[in-house]
Amino acid sequence: MTMTAVTINFNPIITISDDQFYQLCRANPDIKFERNPQGEIIIMSPTGGETGNRNAEIIVEFGIWNRRTKLGKVFDSSTGFKLPQGGDRSPDVAWVRQERWDSLTPEQKEKFPPIAPDFVLELLSPSDSLATTQAKMQEYIASGVQLAWLIQRQNRRVEIYRPGQLPEILETPATLSGESILPGFILDLDIVWG
Numbered sequence: 001m002t003m004t005a006v007t008i009n010f011n012p013i014i015t016i017s018d019d020q021f022y023q024l025c026r027a028n029p030d031i032k033f034e035r036n037p038q039g040e041i042i043i044m045s046p047t048g049g050e051t052g053n054r055n056a057e058i059i060v061e062f063g064i065w066n067r068r069t070k071l072g073k074v075f076d077s078s079t080g081f082k083l084p085q086g087g088d089r090s091p092d093v094a095w096v097r098q099e100r101w102d103s104l105t106p107e108q109k110e111k112f113p114p115i116a117p118d119f120v121l122e123l124l125s126p127s128d129s130l131a132t133t134q135a136k137m138q139e140y141i142a143s144g145v146q147l148a149w150l151i152q153r154q155n156r157r158v159e160i161y162r163p164g165q166l167p168e169i170l171e172t173p174a175t176l177s178g179e180s181i182l183p184g185f186i187l188d189l190d191i192v193w194g
Contacts, residue, residue, distance in 0.1 A: 015039065021088060022111050025080065032077075037086035037139065044090075051125035054153060055092050057191040058121065062093055065178075065185045072097045072118070080112040083143040088112055089136065091120035095182065116144035119181050123192070124152045137161045147181040153192055 016024070016039065024041075025033050032044040047055065059076050066074045075081075075094040082088055094117035101109070108114055120140050122133055133150060140148050141161050148161040156172040170176075172193070178185030 016041070018082060018088075018112075022080075032090065033088075034080070034090055035088040037083075039086075045127050047125045047127070051123060051153070054192050055123055058123065058187065059093055061187055061191070062095065062185070065182070066095070069184065070098070071183070073101045075117070081117060082112045082114040083116050083139070084114075085139060085143040087139055087143070089140070091117065091140070092123050093119075093121040095119040116140070118145065119147045119178070120145050121149045121151065124150065124154070126154065134159070134167075137167070147179060149176060151189075151192055156193055158189075 016035075021033070021035055021041075025031075032046070034042040034044060036042060046052075055077065059074070062074045066072060073096050075091075075096070077090050077092045079094060080088050080090050081094065096113075096115060096117050100115060100118065101113075104113055104115060117140075120137075122128075122137065124130065124133055130152070137148050137150050137159065138161070141163055145161075146163060150159040150161070150167075152158070158170045158173055158176060160168040160170065160176075162168075174189055176187045176189065178187075
C-alpha cells in the first residue's frame, strides 16, 4: 500500500490563524503538517527507509559545508517556514543566509520562521505526487527562494528551479552545484543514486 499526503480543506467553515496552525503542529508532534497558500492543511506521510536514509546523507553534506563556510543556517525537514505567499512548508533541506536569519526576532526564529529560505531541496519519495511536488517548487520560487532542487531518485532526474526561468531538467547528473547561492557547495549524487 502506498501512503500519500492527505489534504484537508476547512475553508470556508473554519479559518485557522498562523498561531493556531503552529499550536496544531505542536500538539501533534508525531504528524507532519504543511499548509498551502489556500489554507488547506496537508498531512504528510512518513518516508520509507531508502528515502529517509538518502535525506539524512544529503543533510550531512549540507551541514559539513555550512559548518566550514559559516554562511548561513541549514534546516531539516522538521522545520516549518511561513512563506510570504501564505503557505507553511517543510522542505527536506533548507538554507537561509546568515544575515537574513539574523534579521528575524528570537520569537520568529522559535516558531515557523516567516521567511523564504534562499535554497530548498525536495527529495521525491515513492509516496509523493510529482505534479504536487512540482507545484510546491513553483510556490517556493514565487515566495522568494533563489535556488531549488527537486531530486527524483527513482528515475535519476533533477529539476532545478530559479526565479524567472523555466525549470532546468538534468538526467542522471553526477553532481549538483550550489551556484552563487551556495558558494562552493557541490552535492555528489552517488549518495542519492547509490
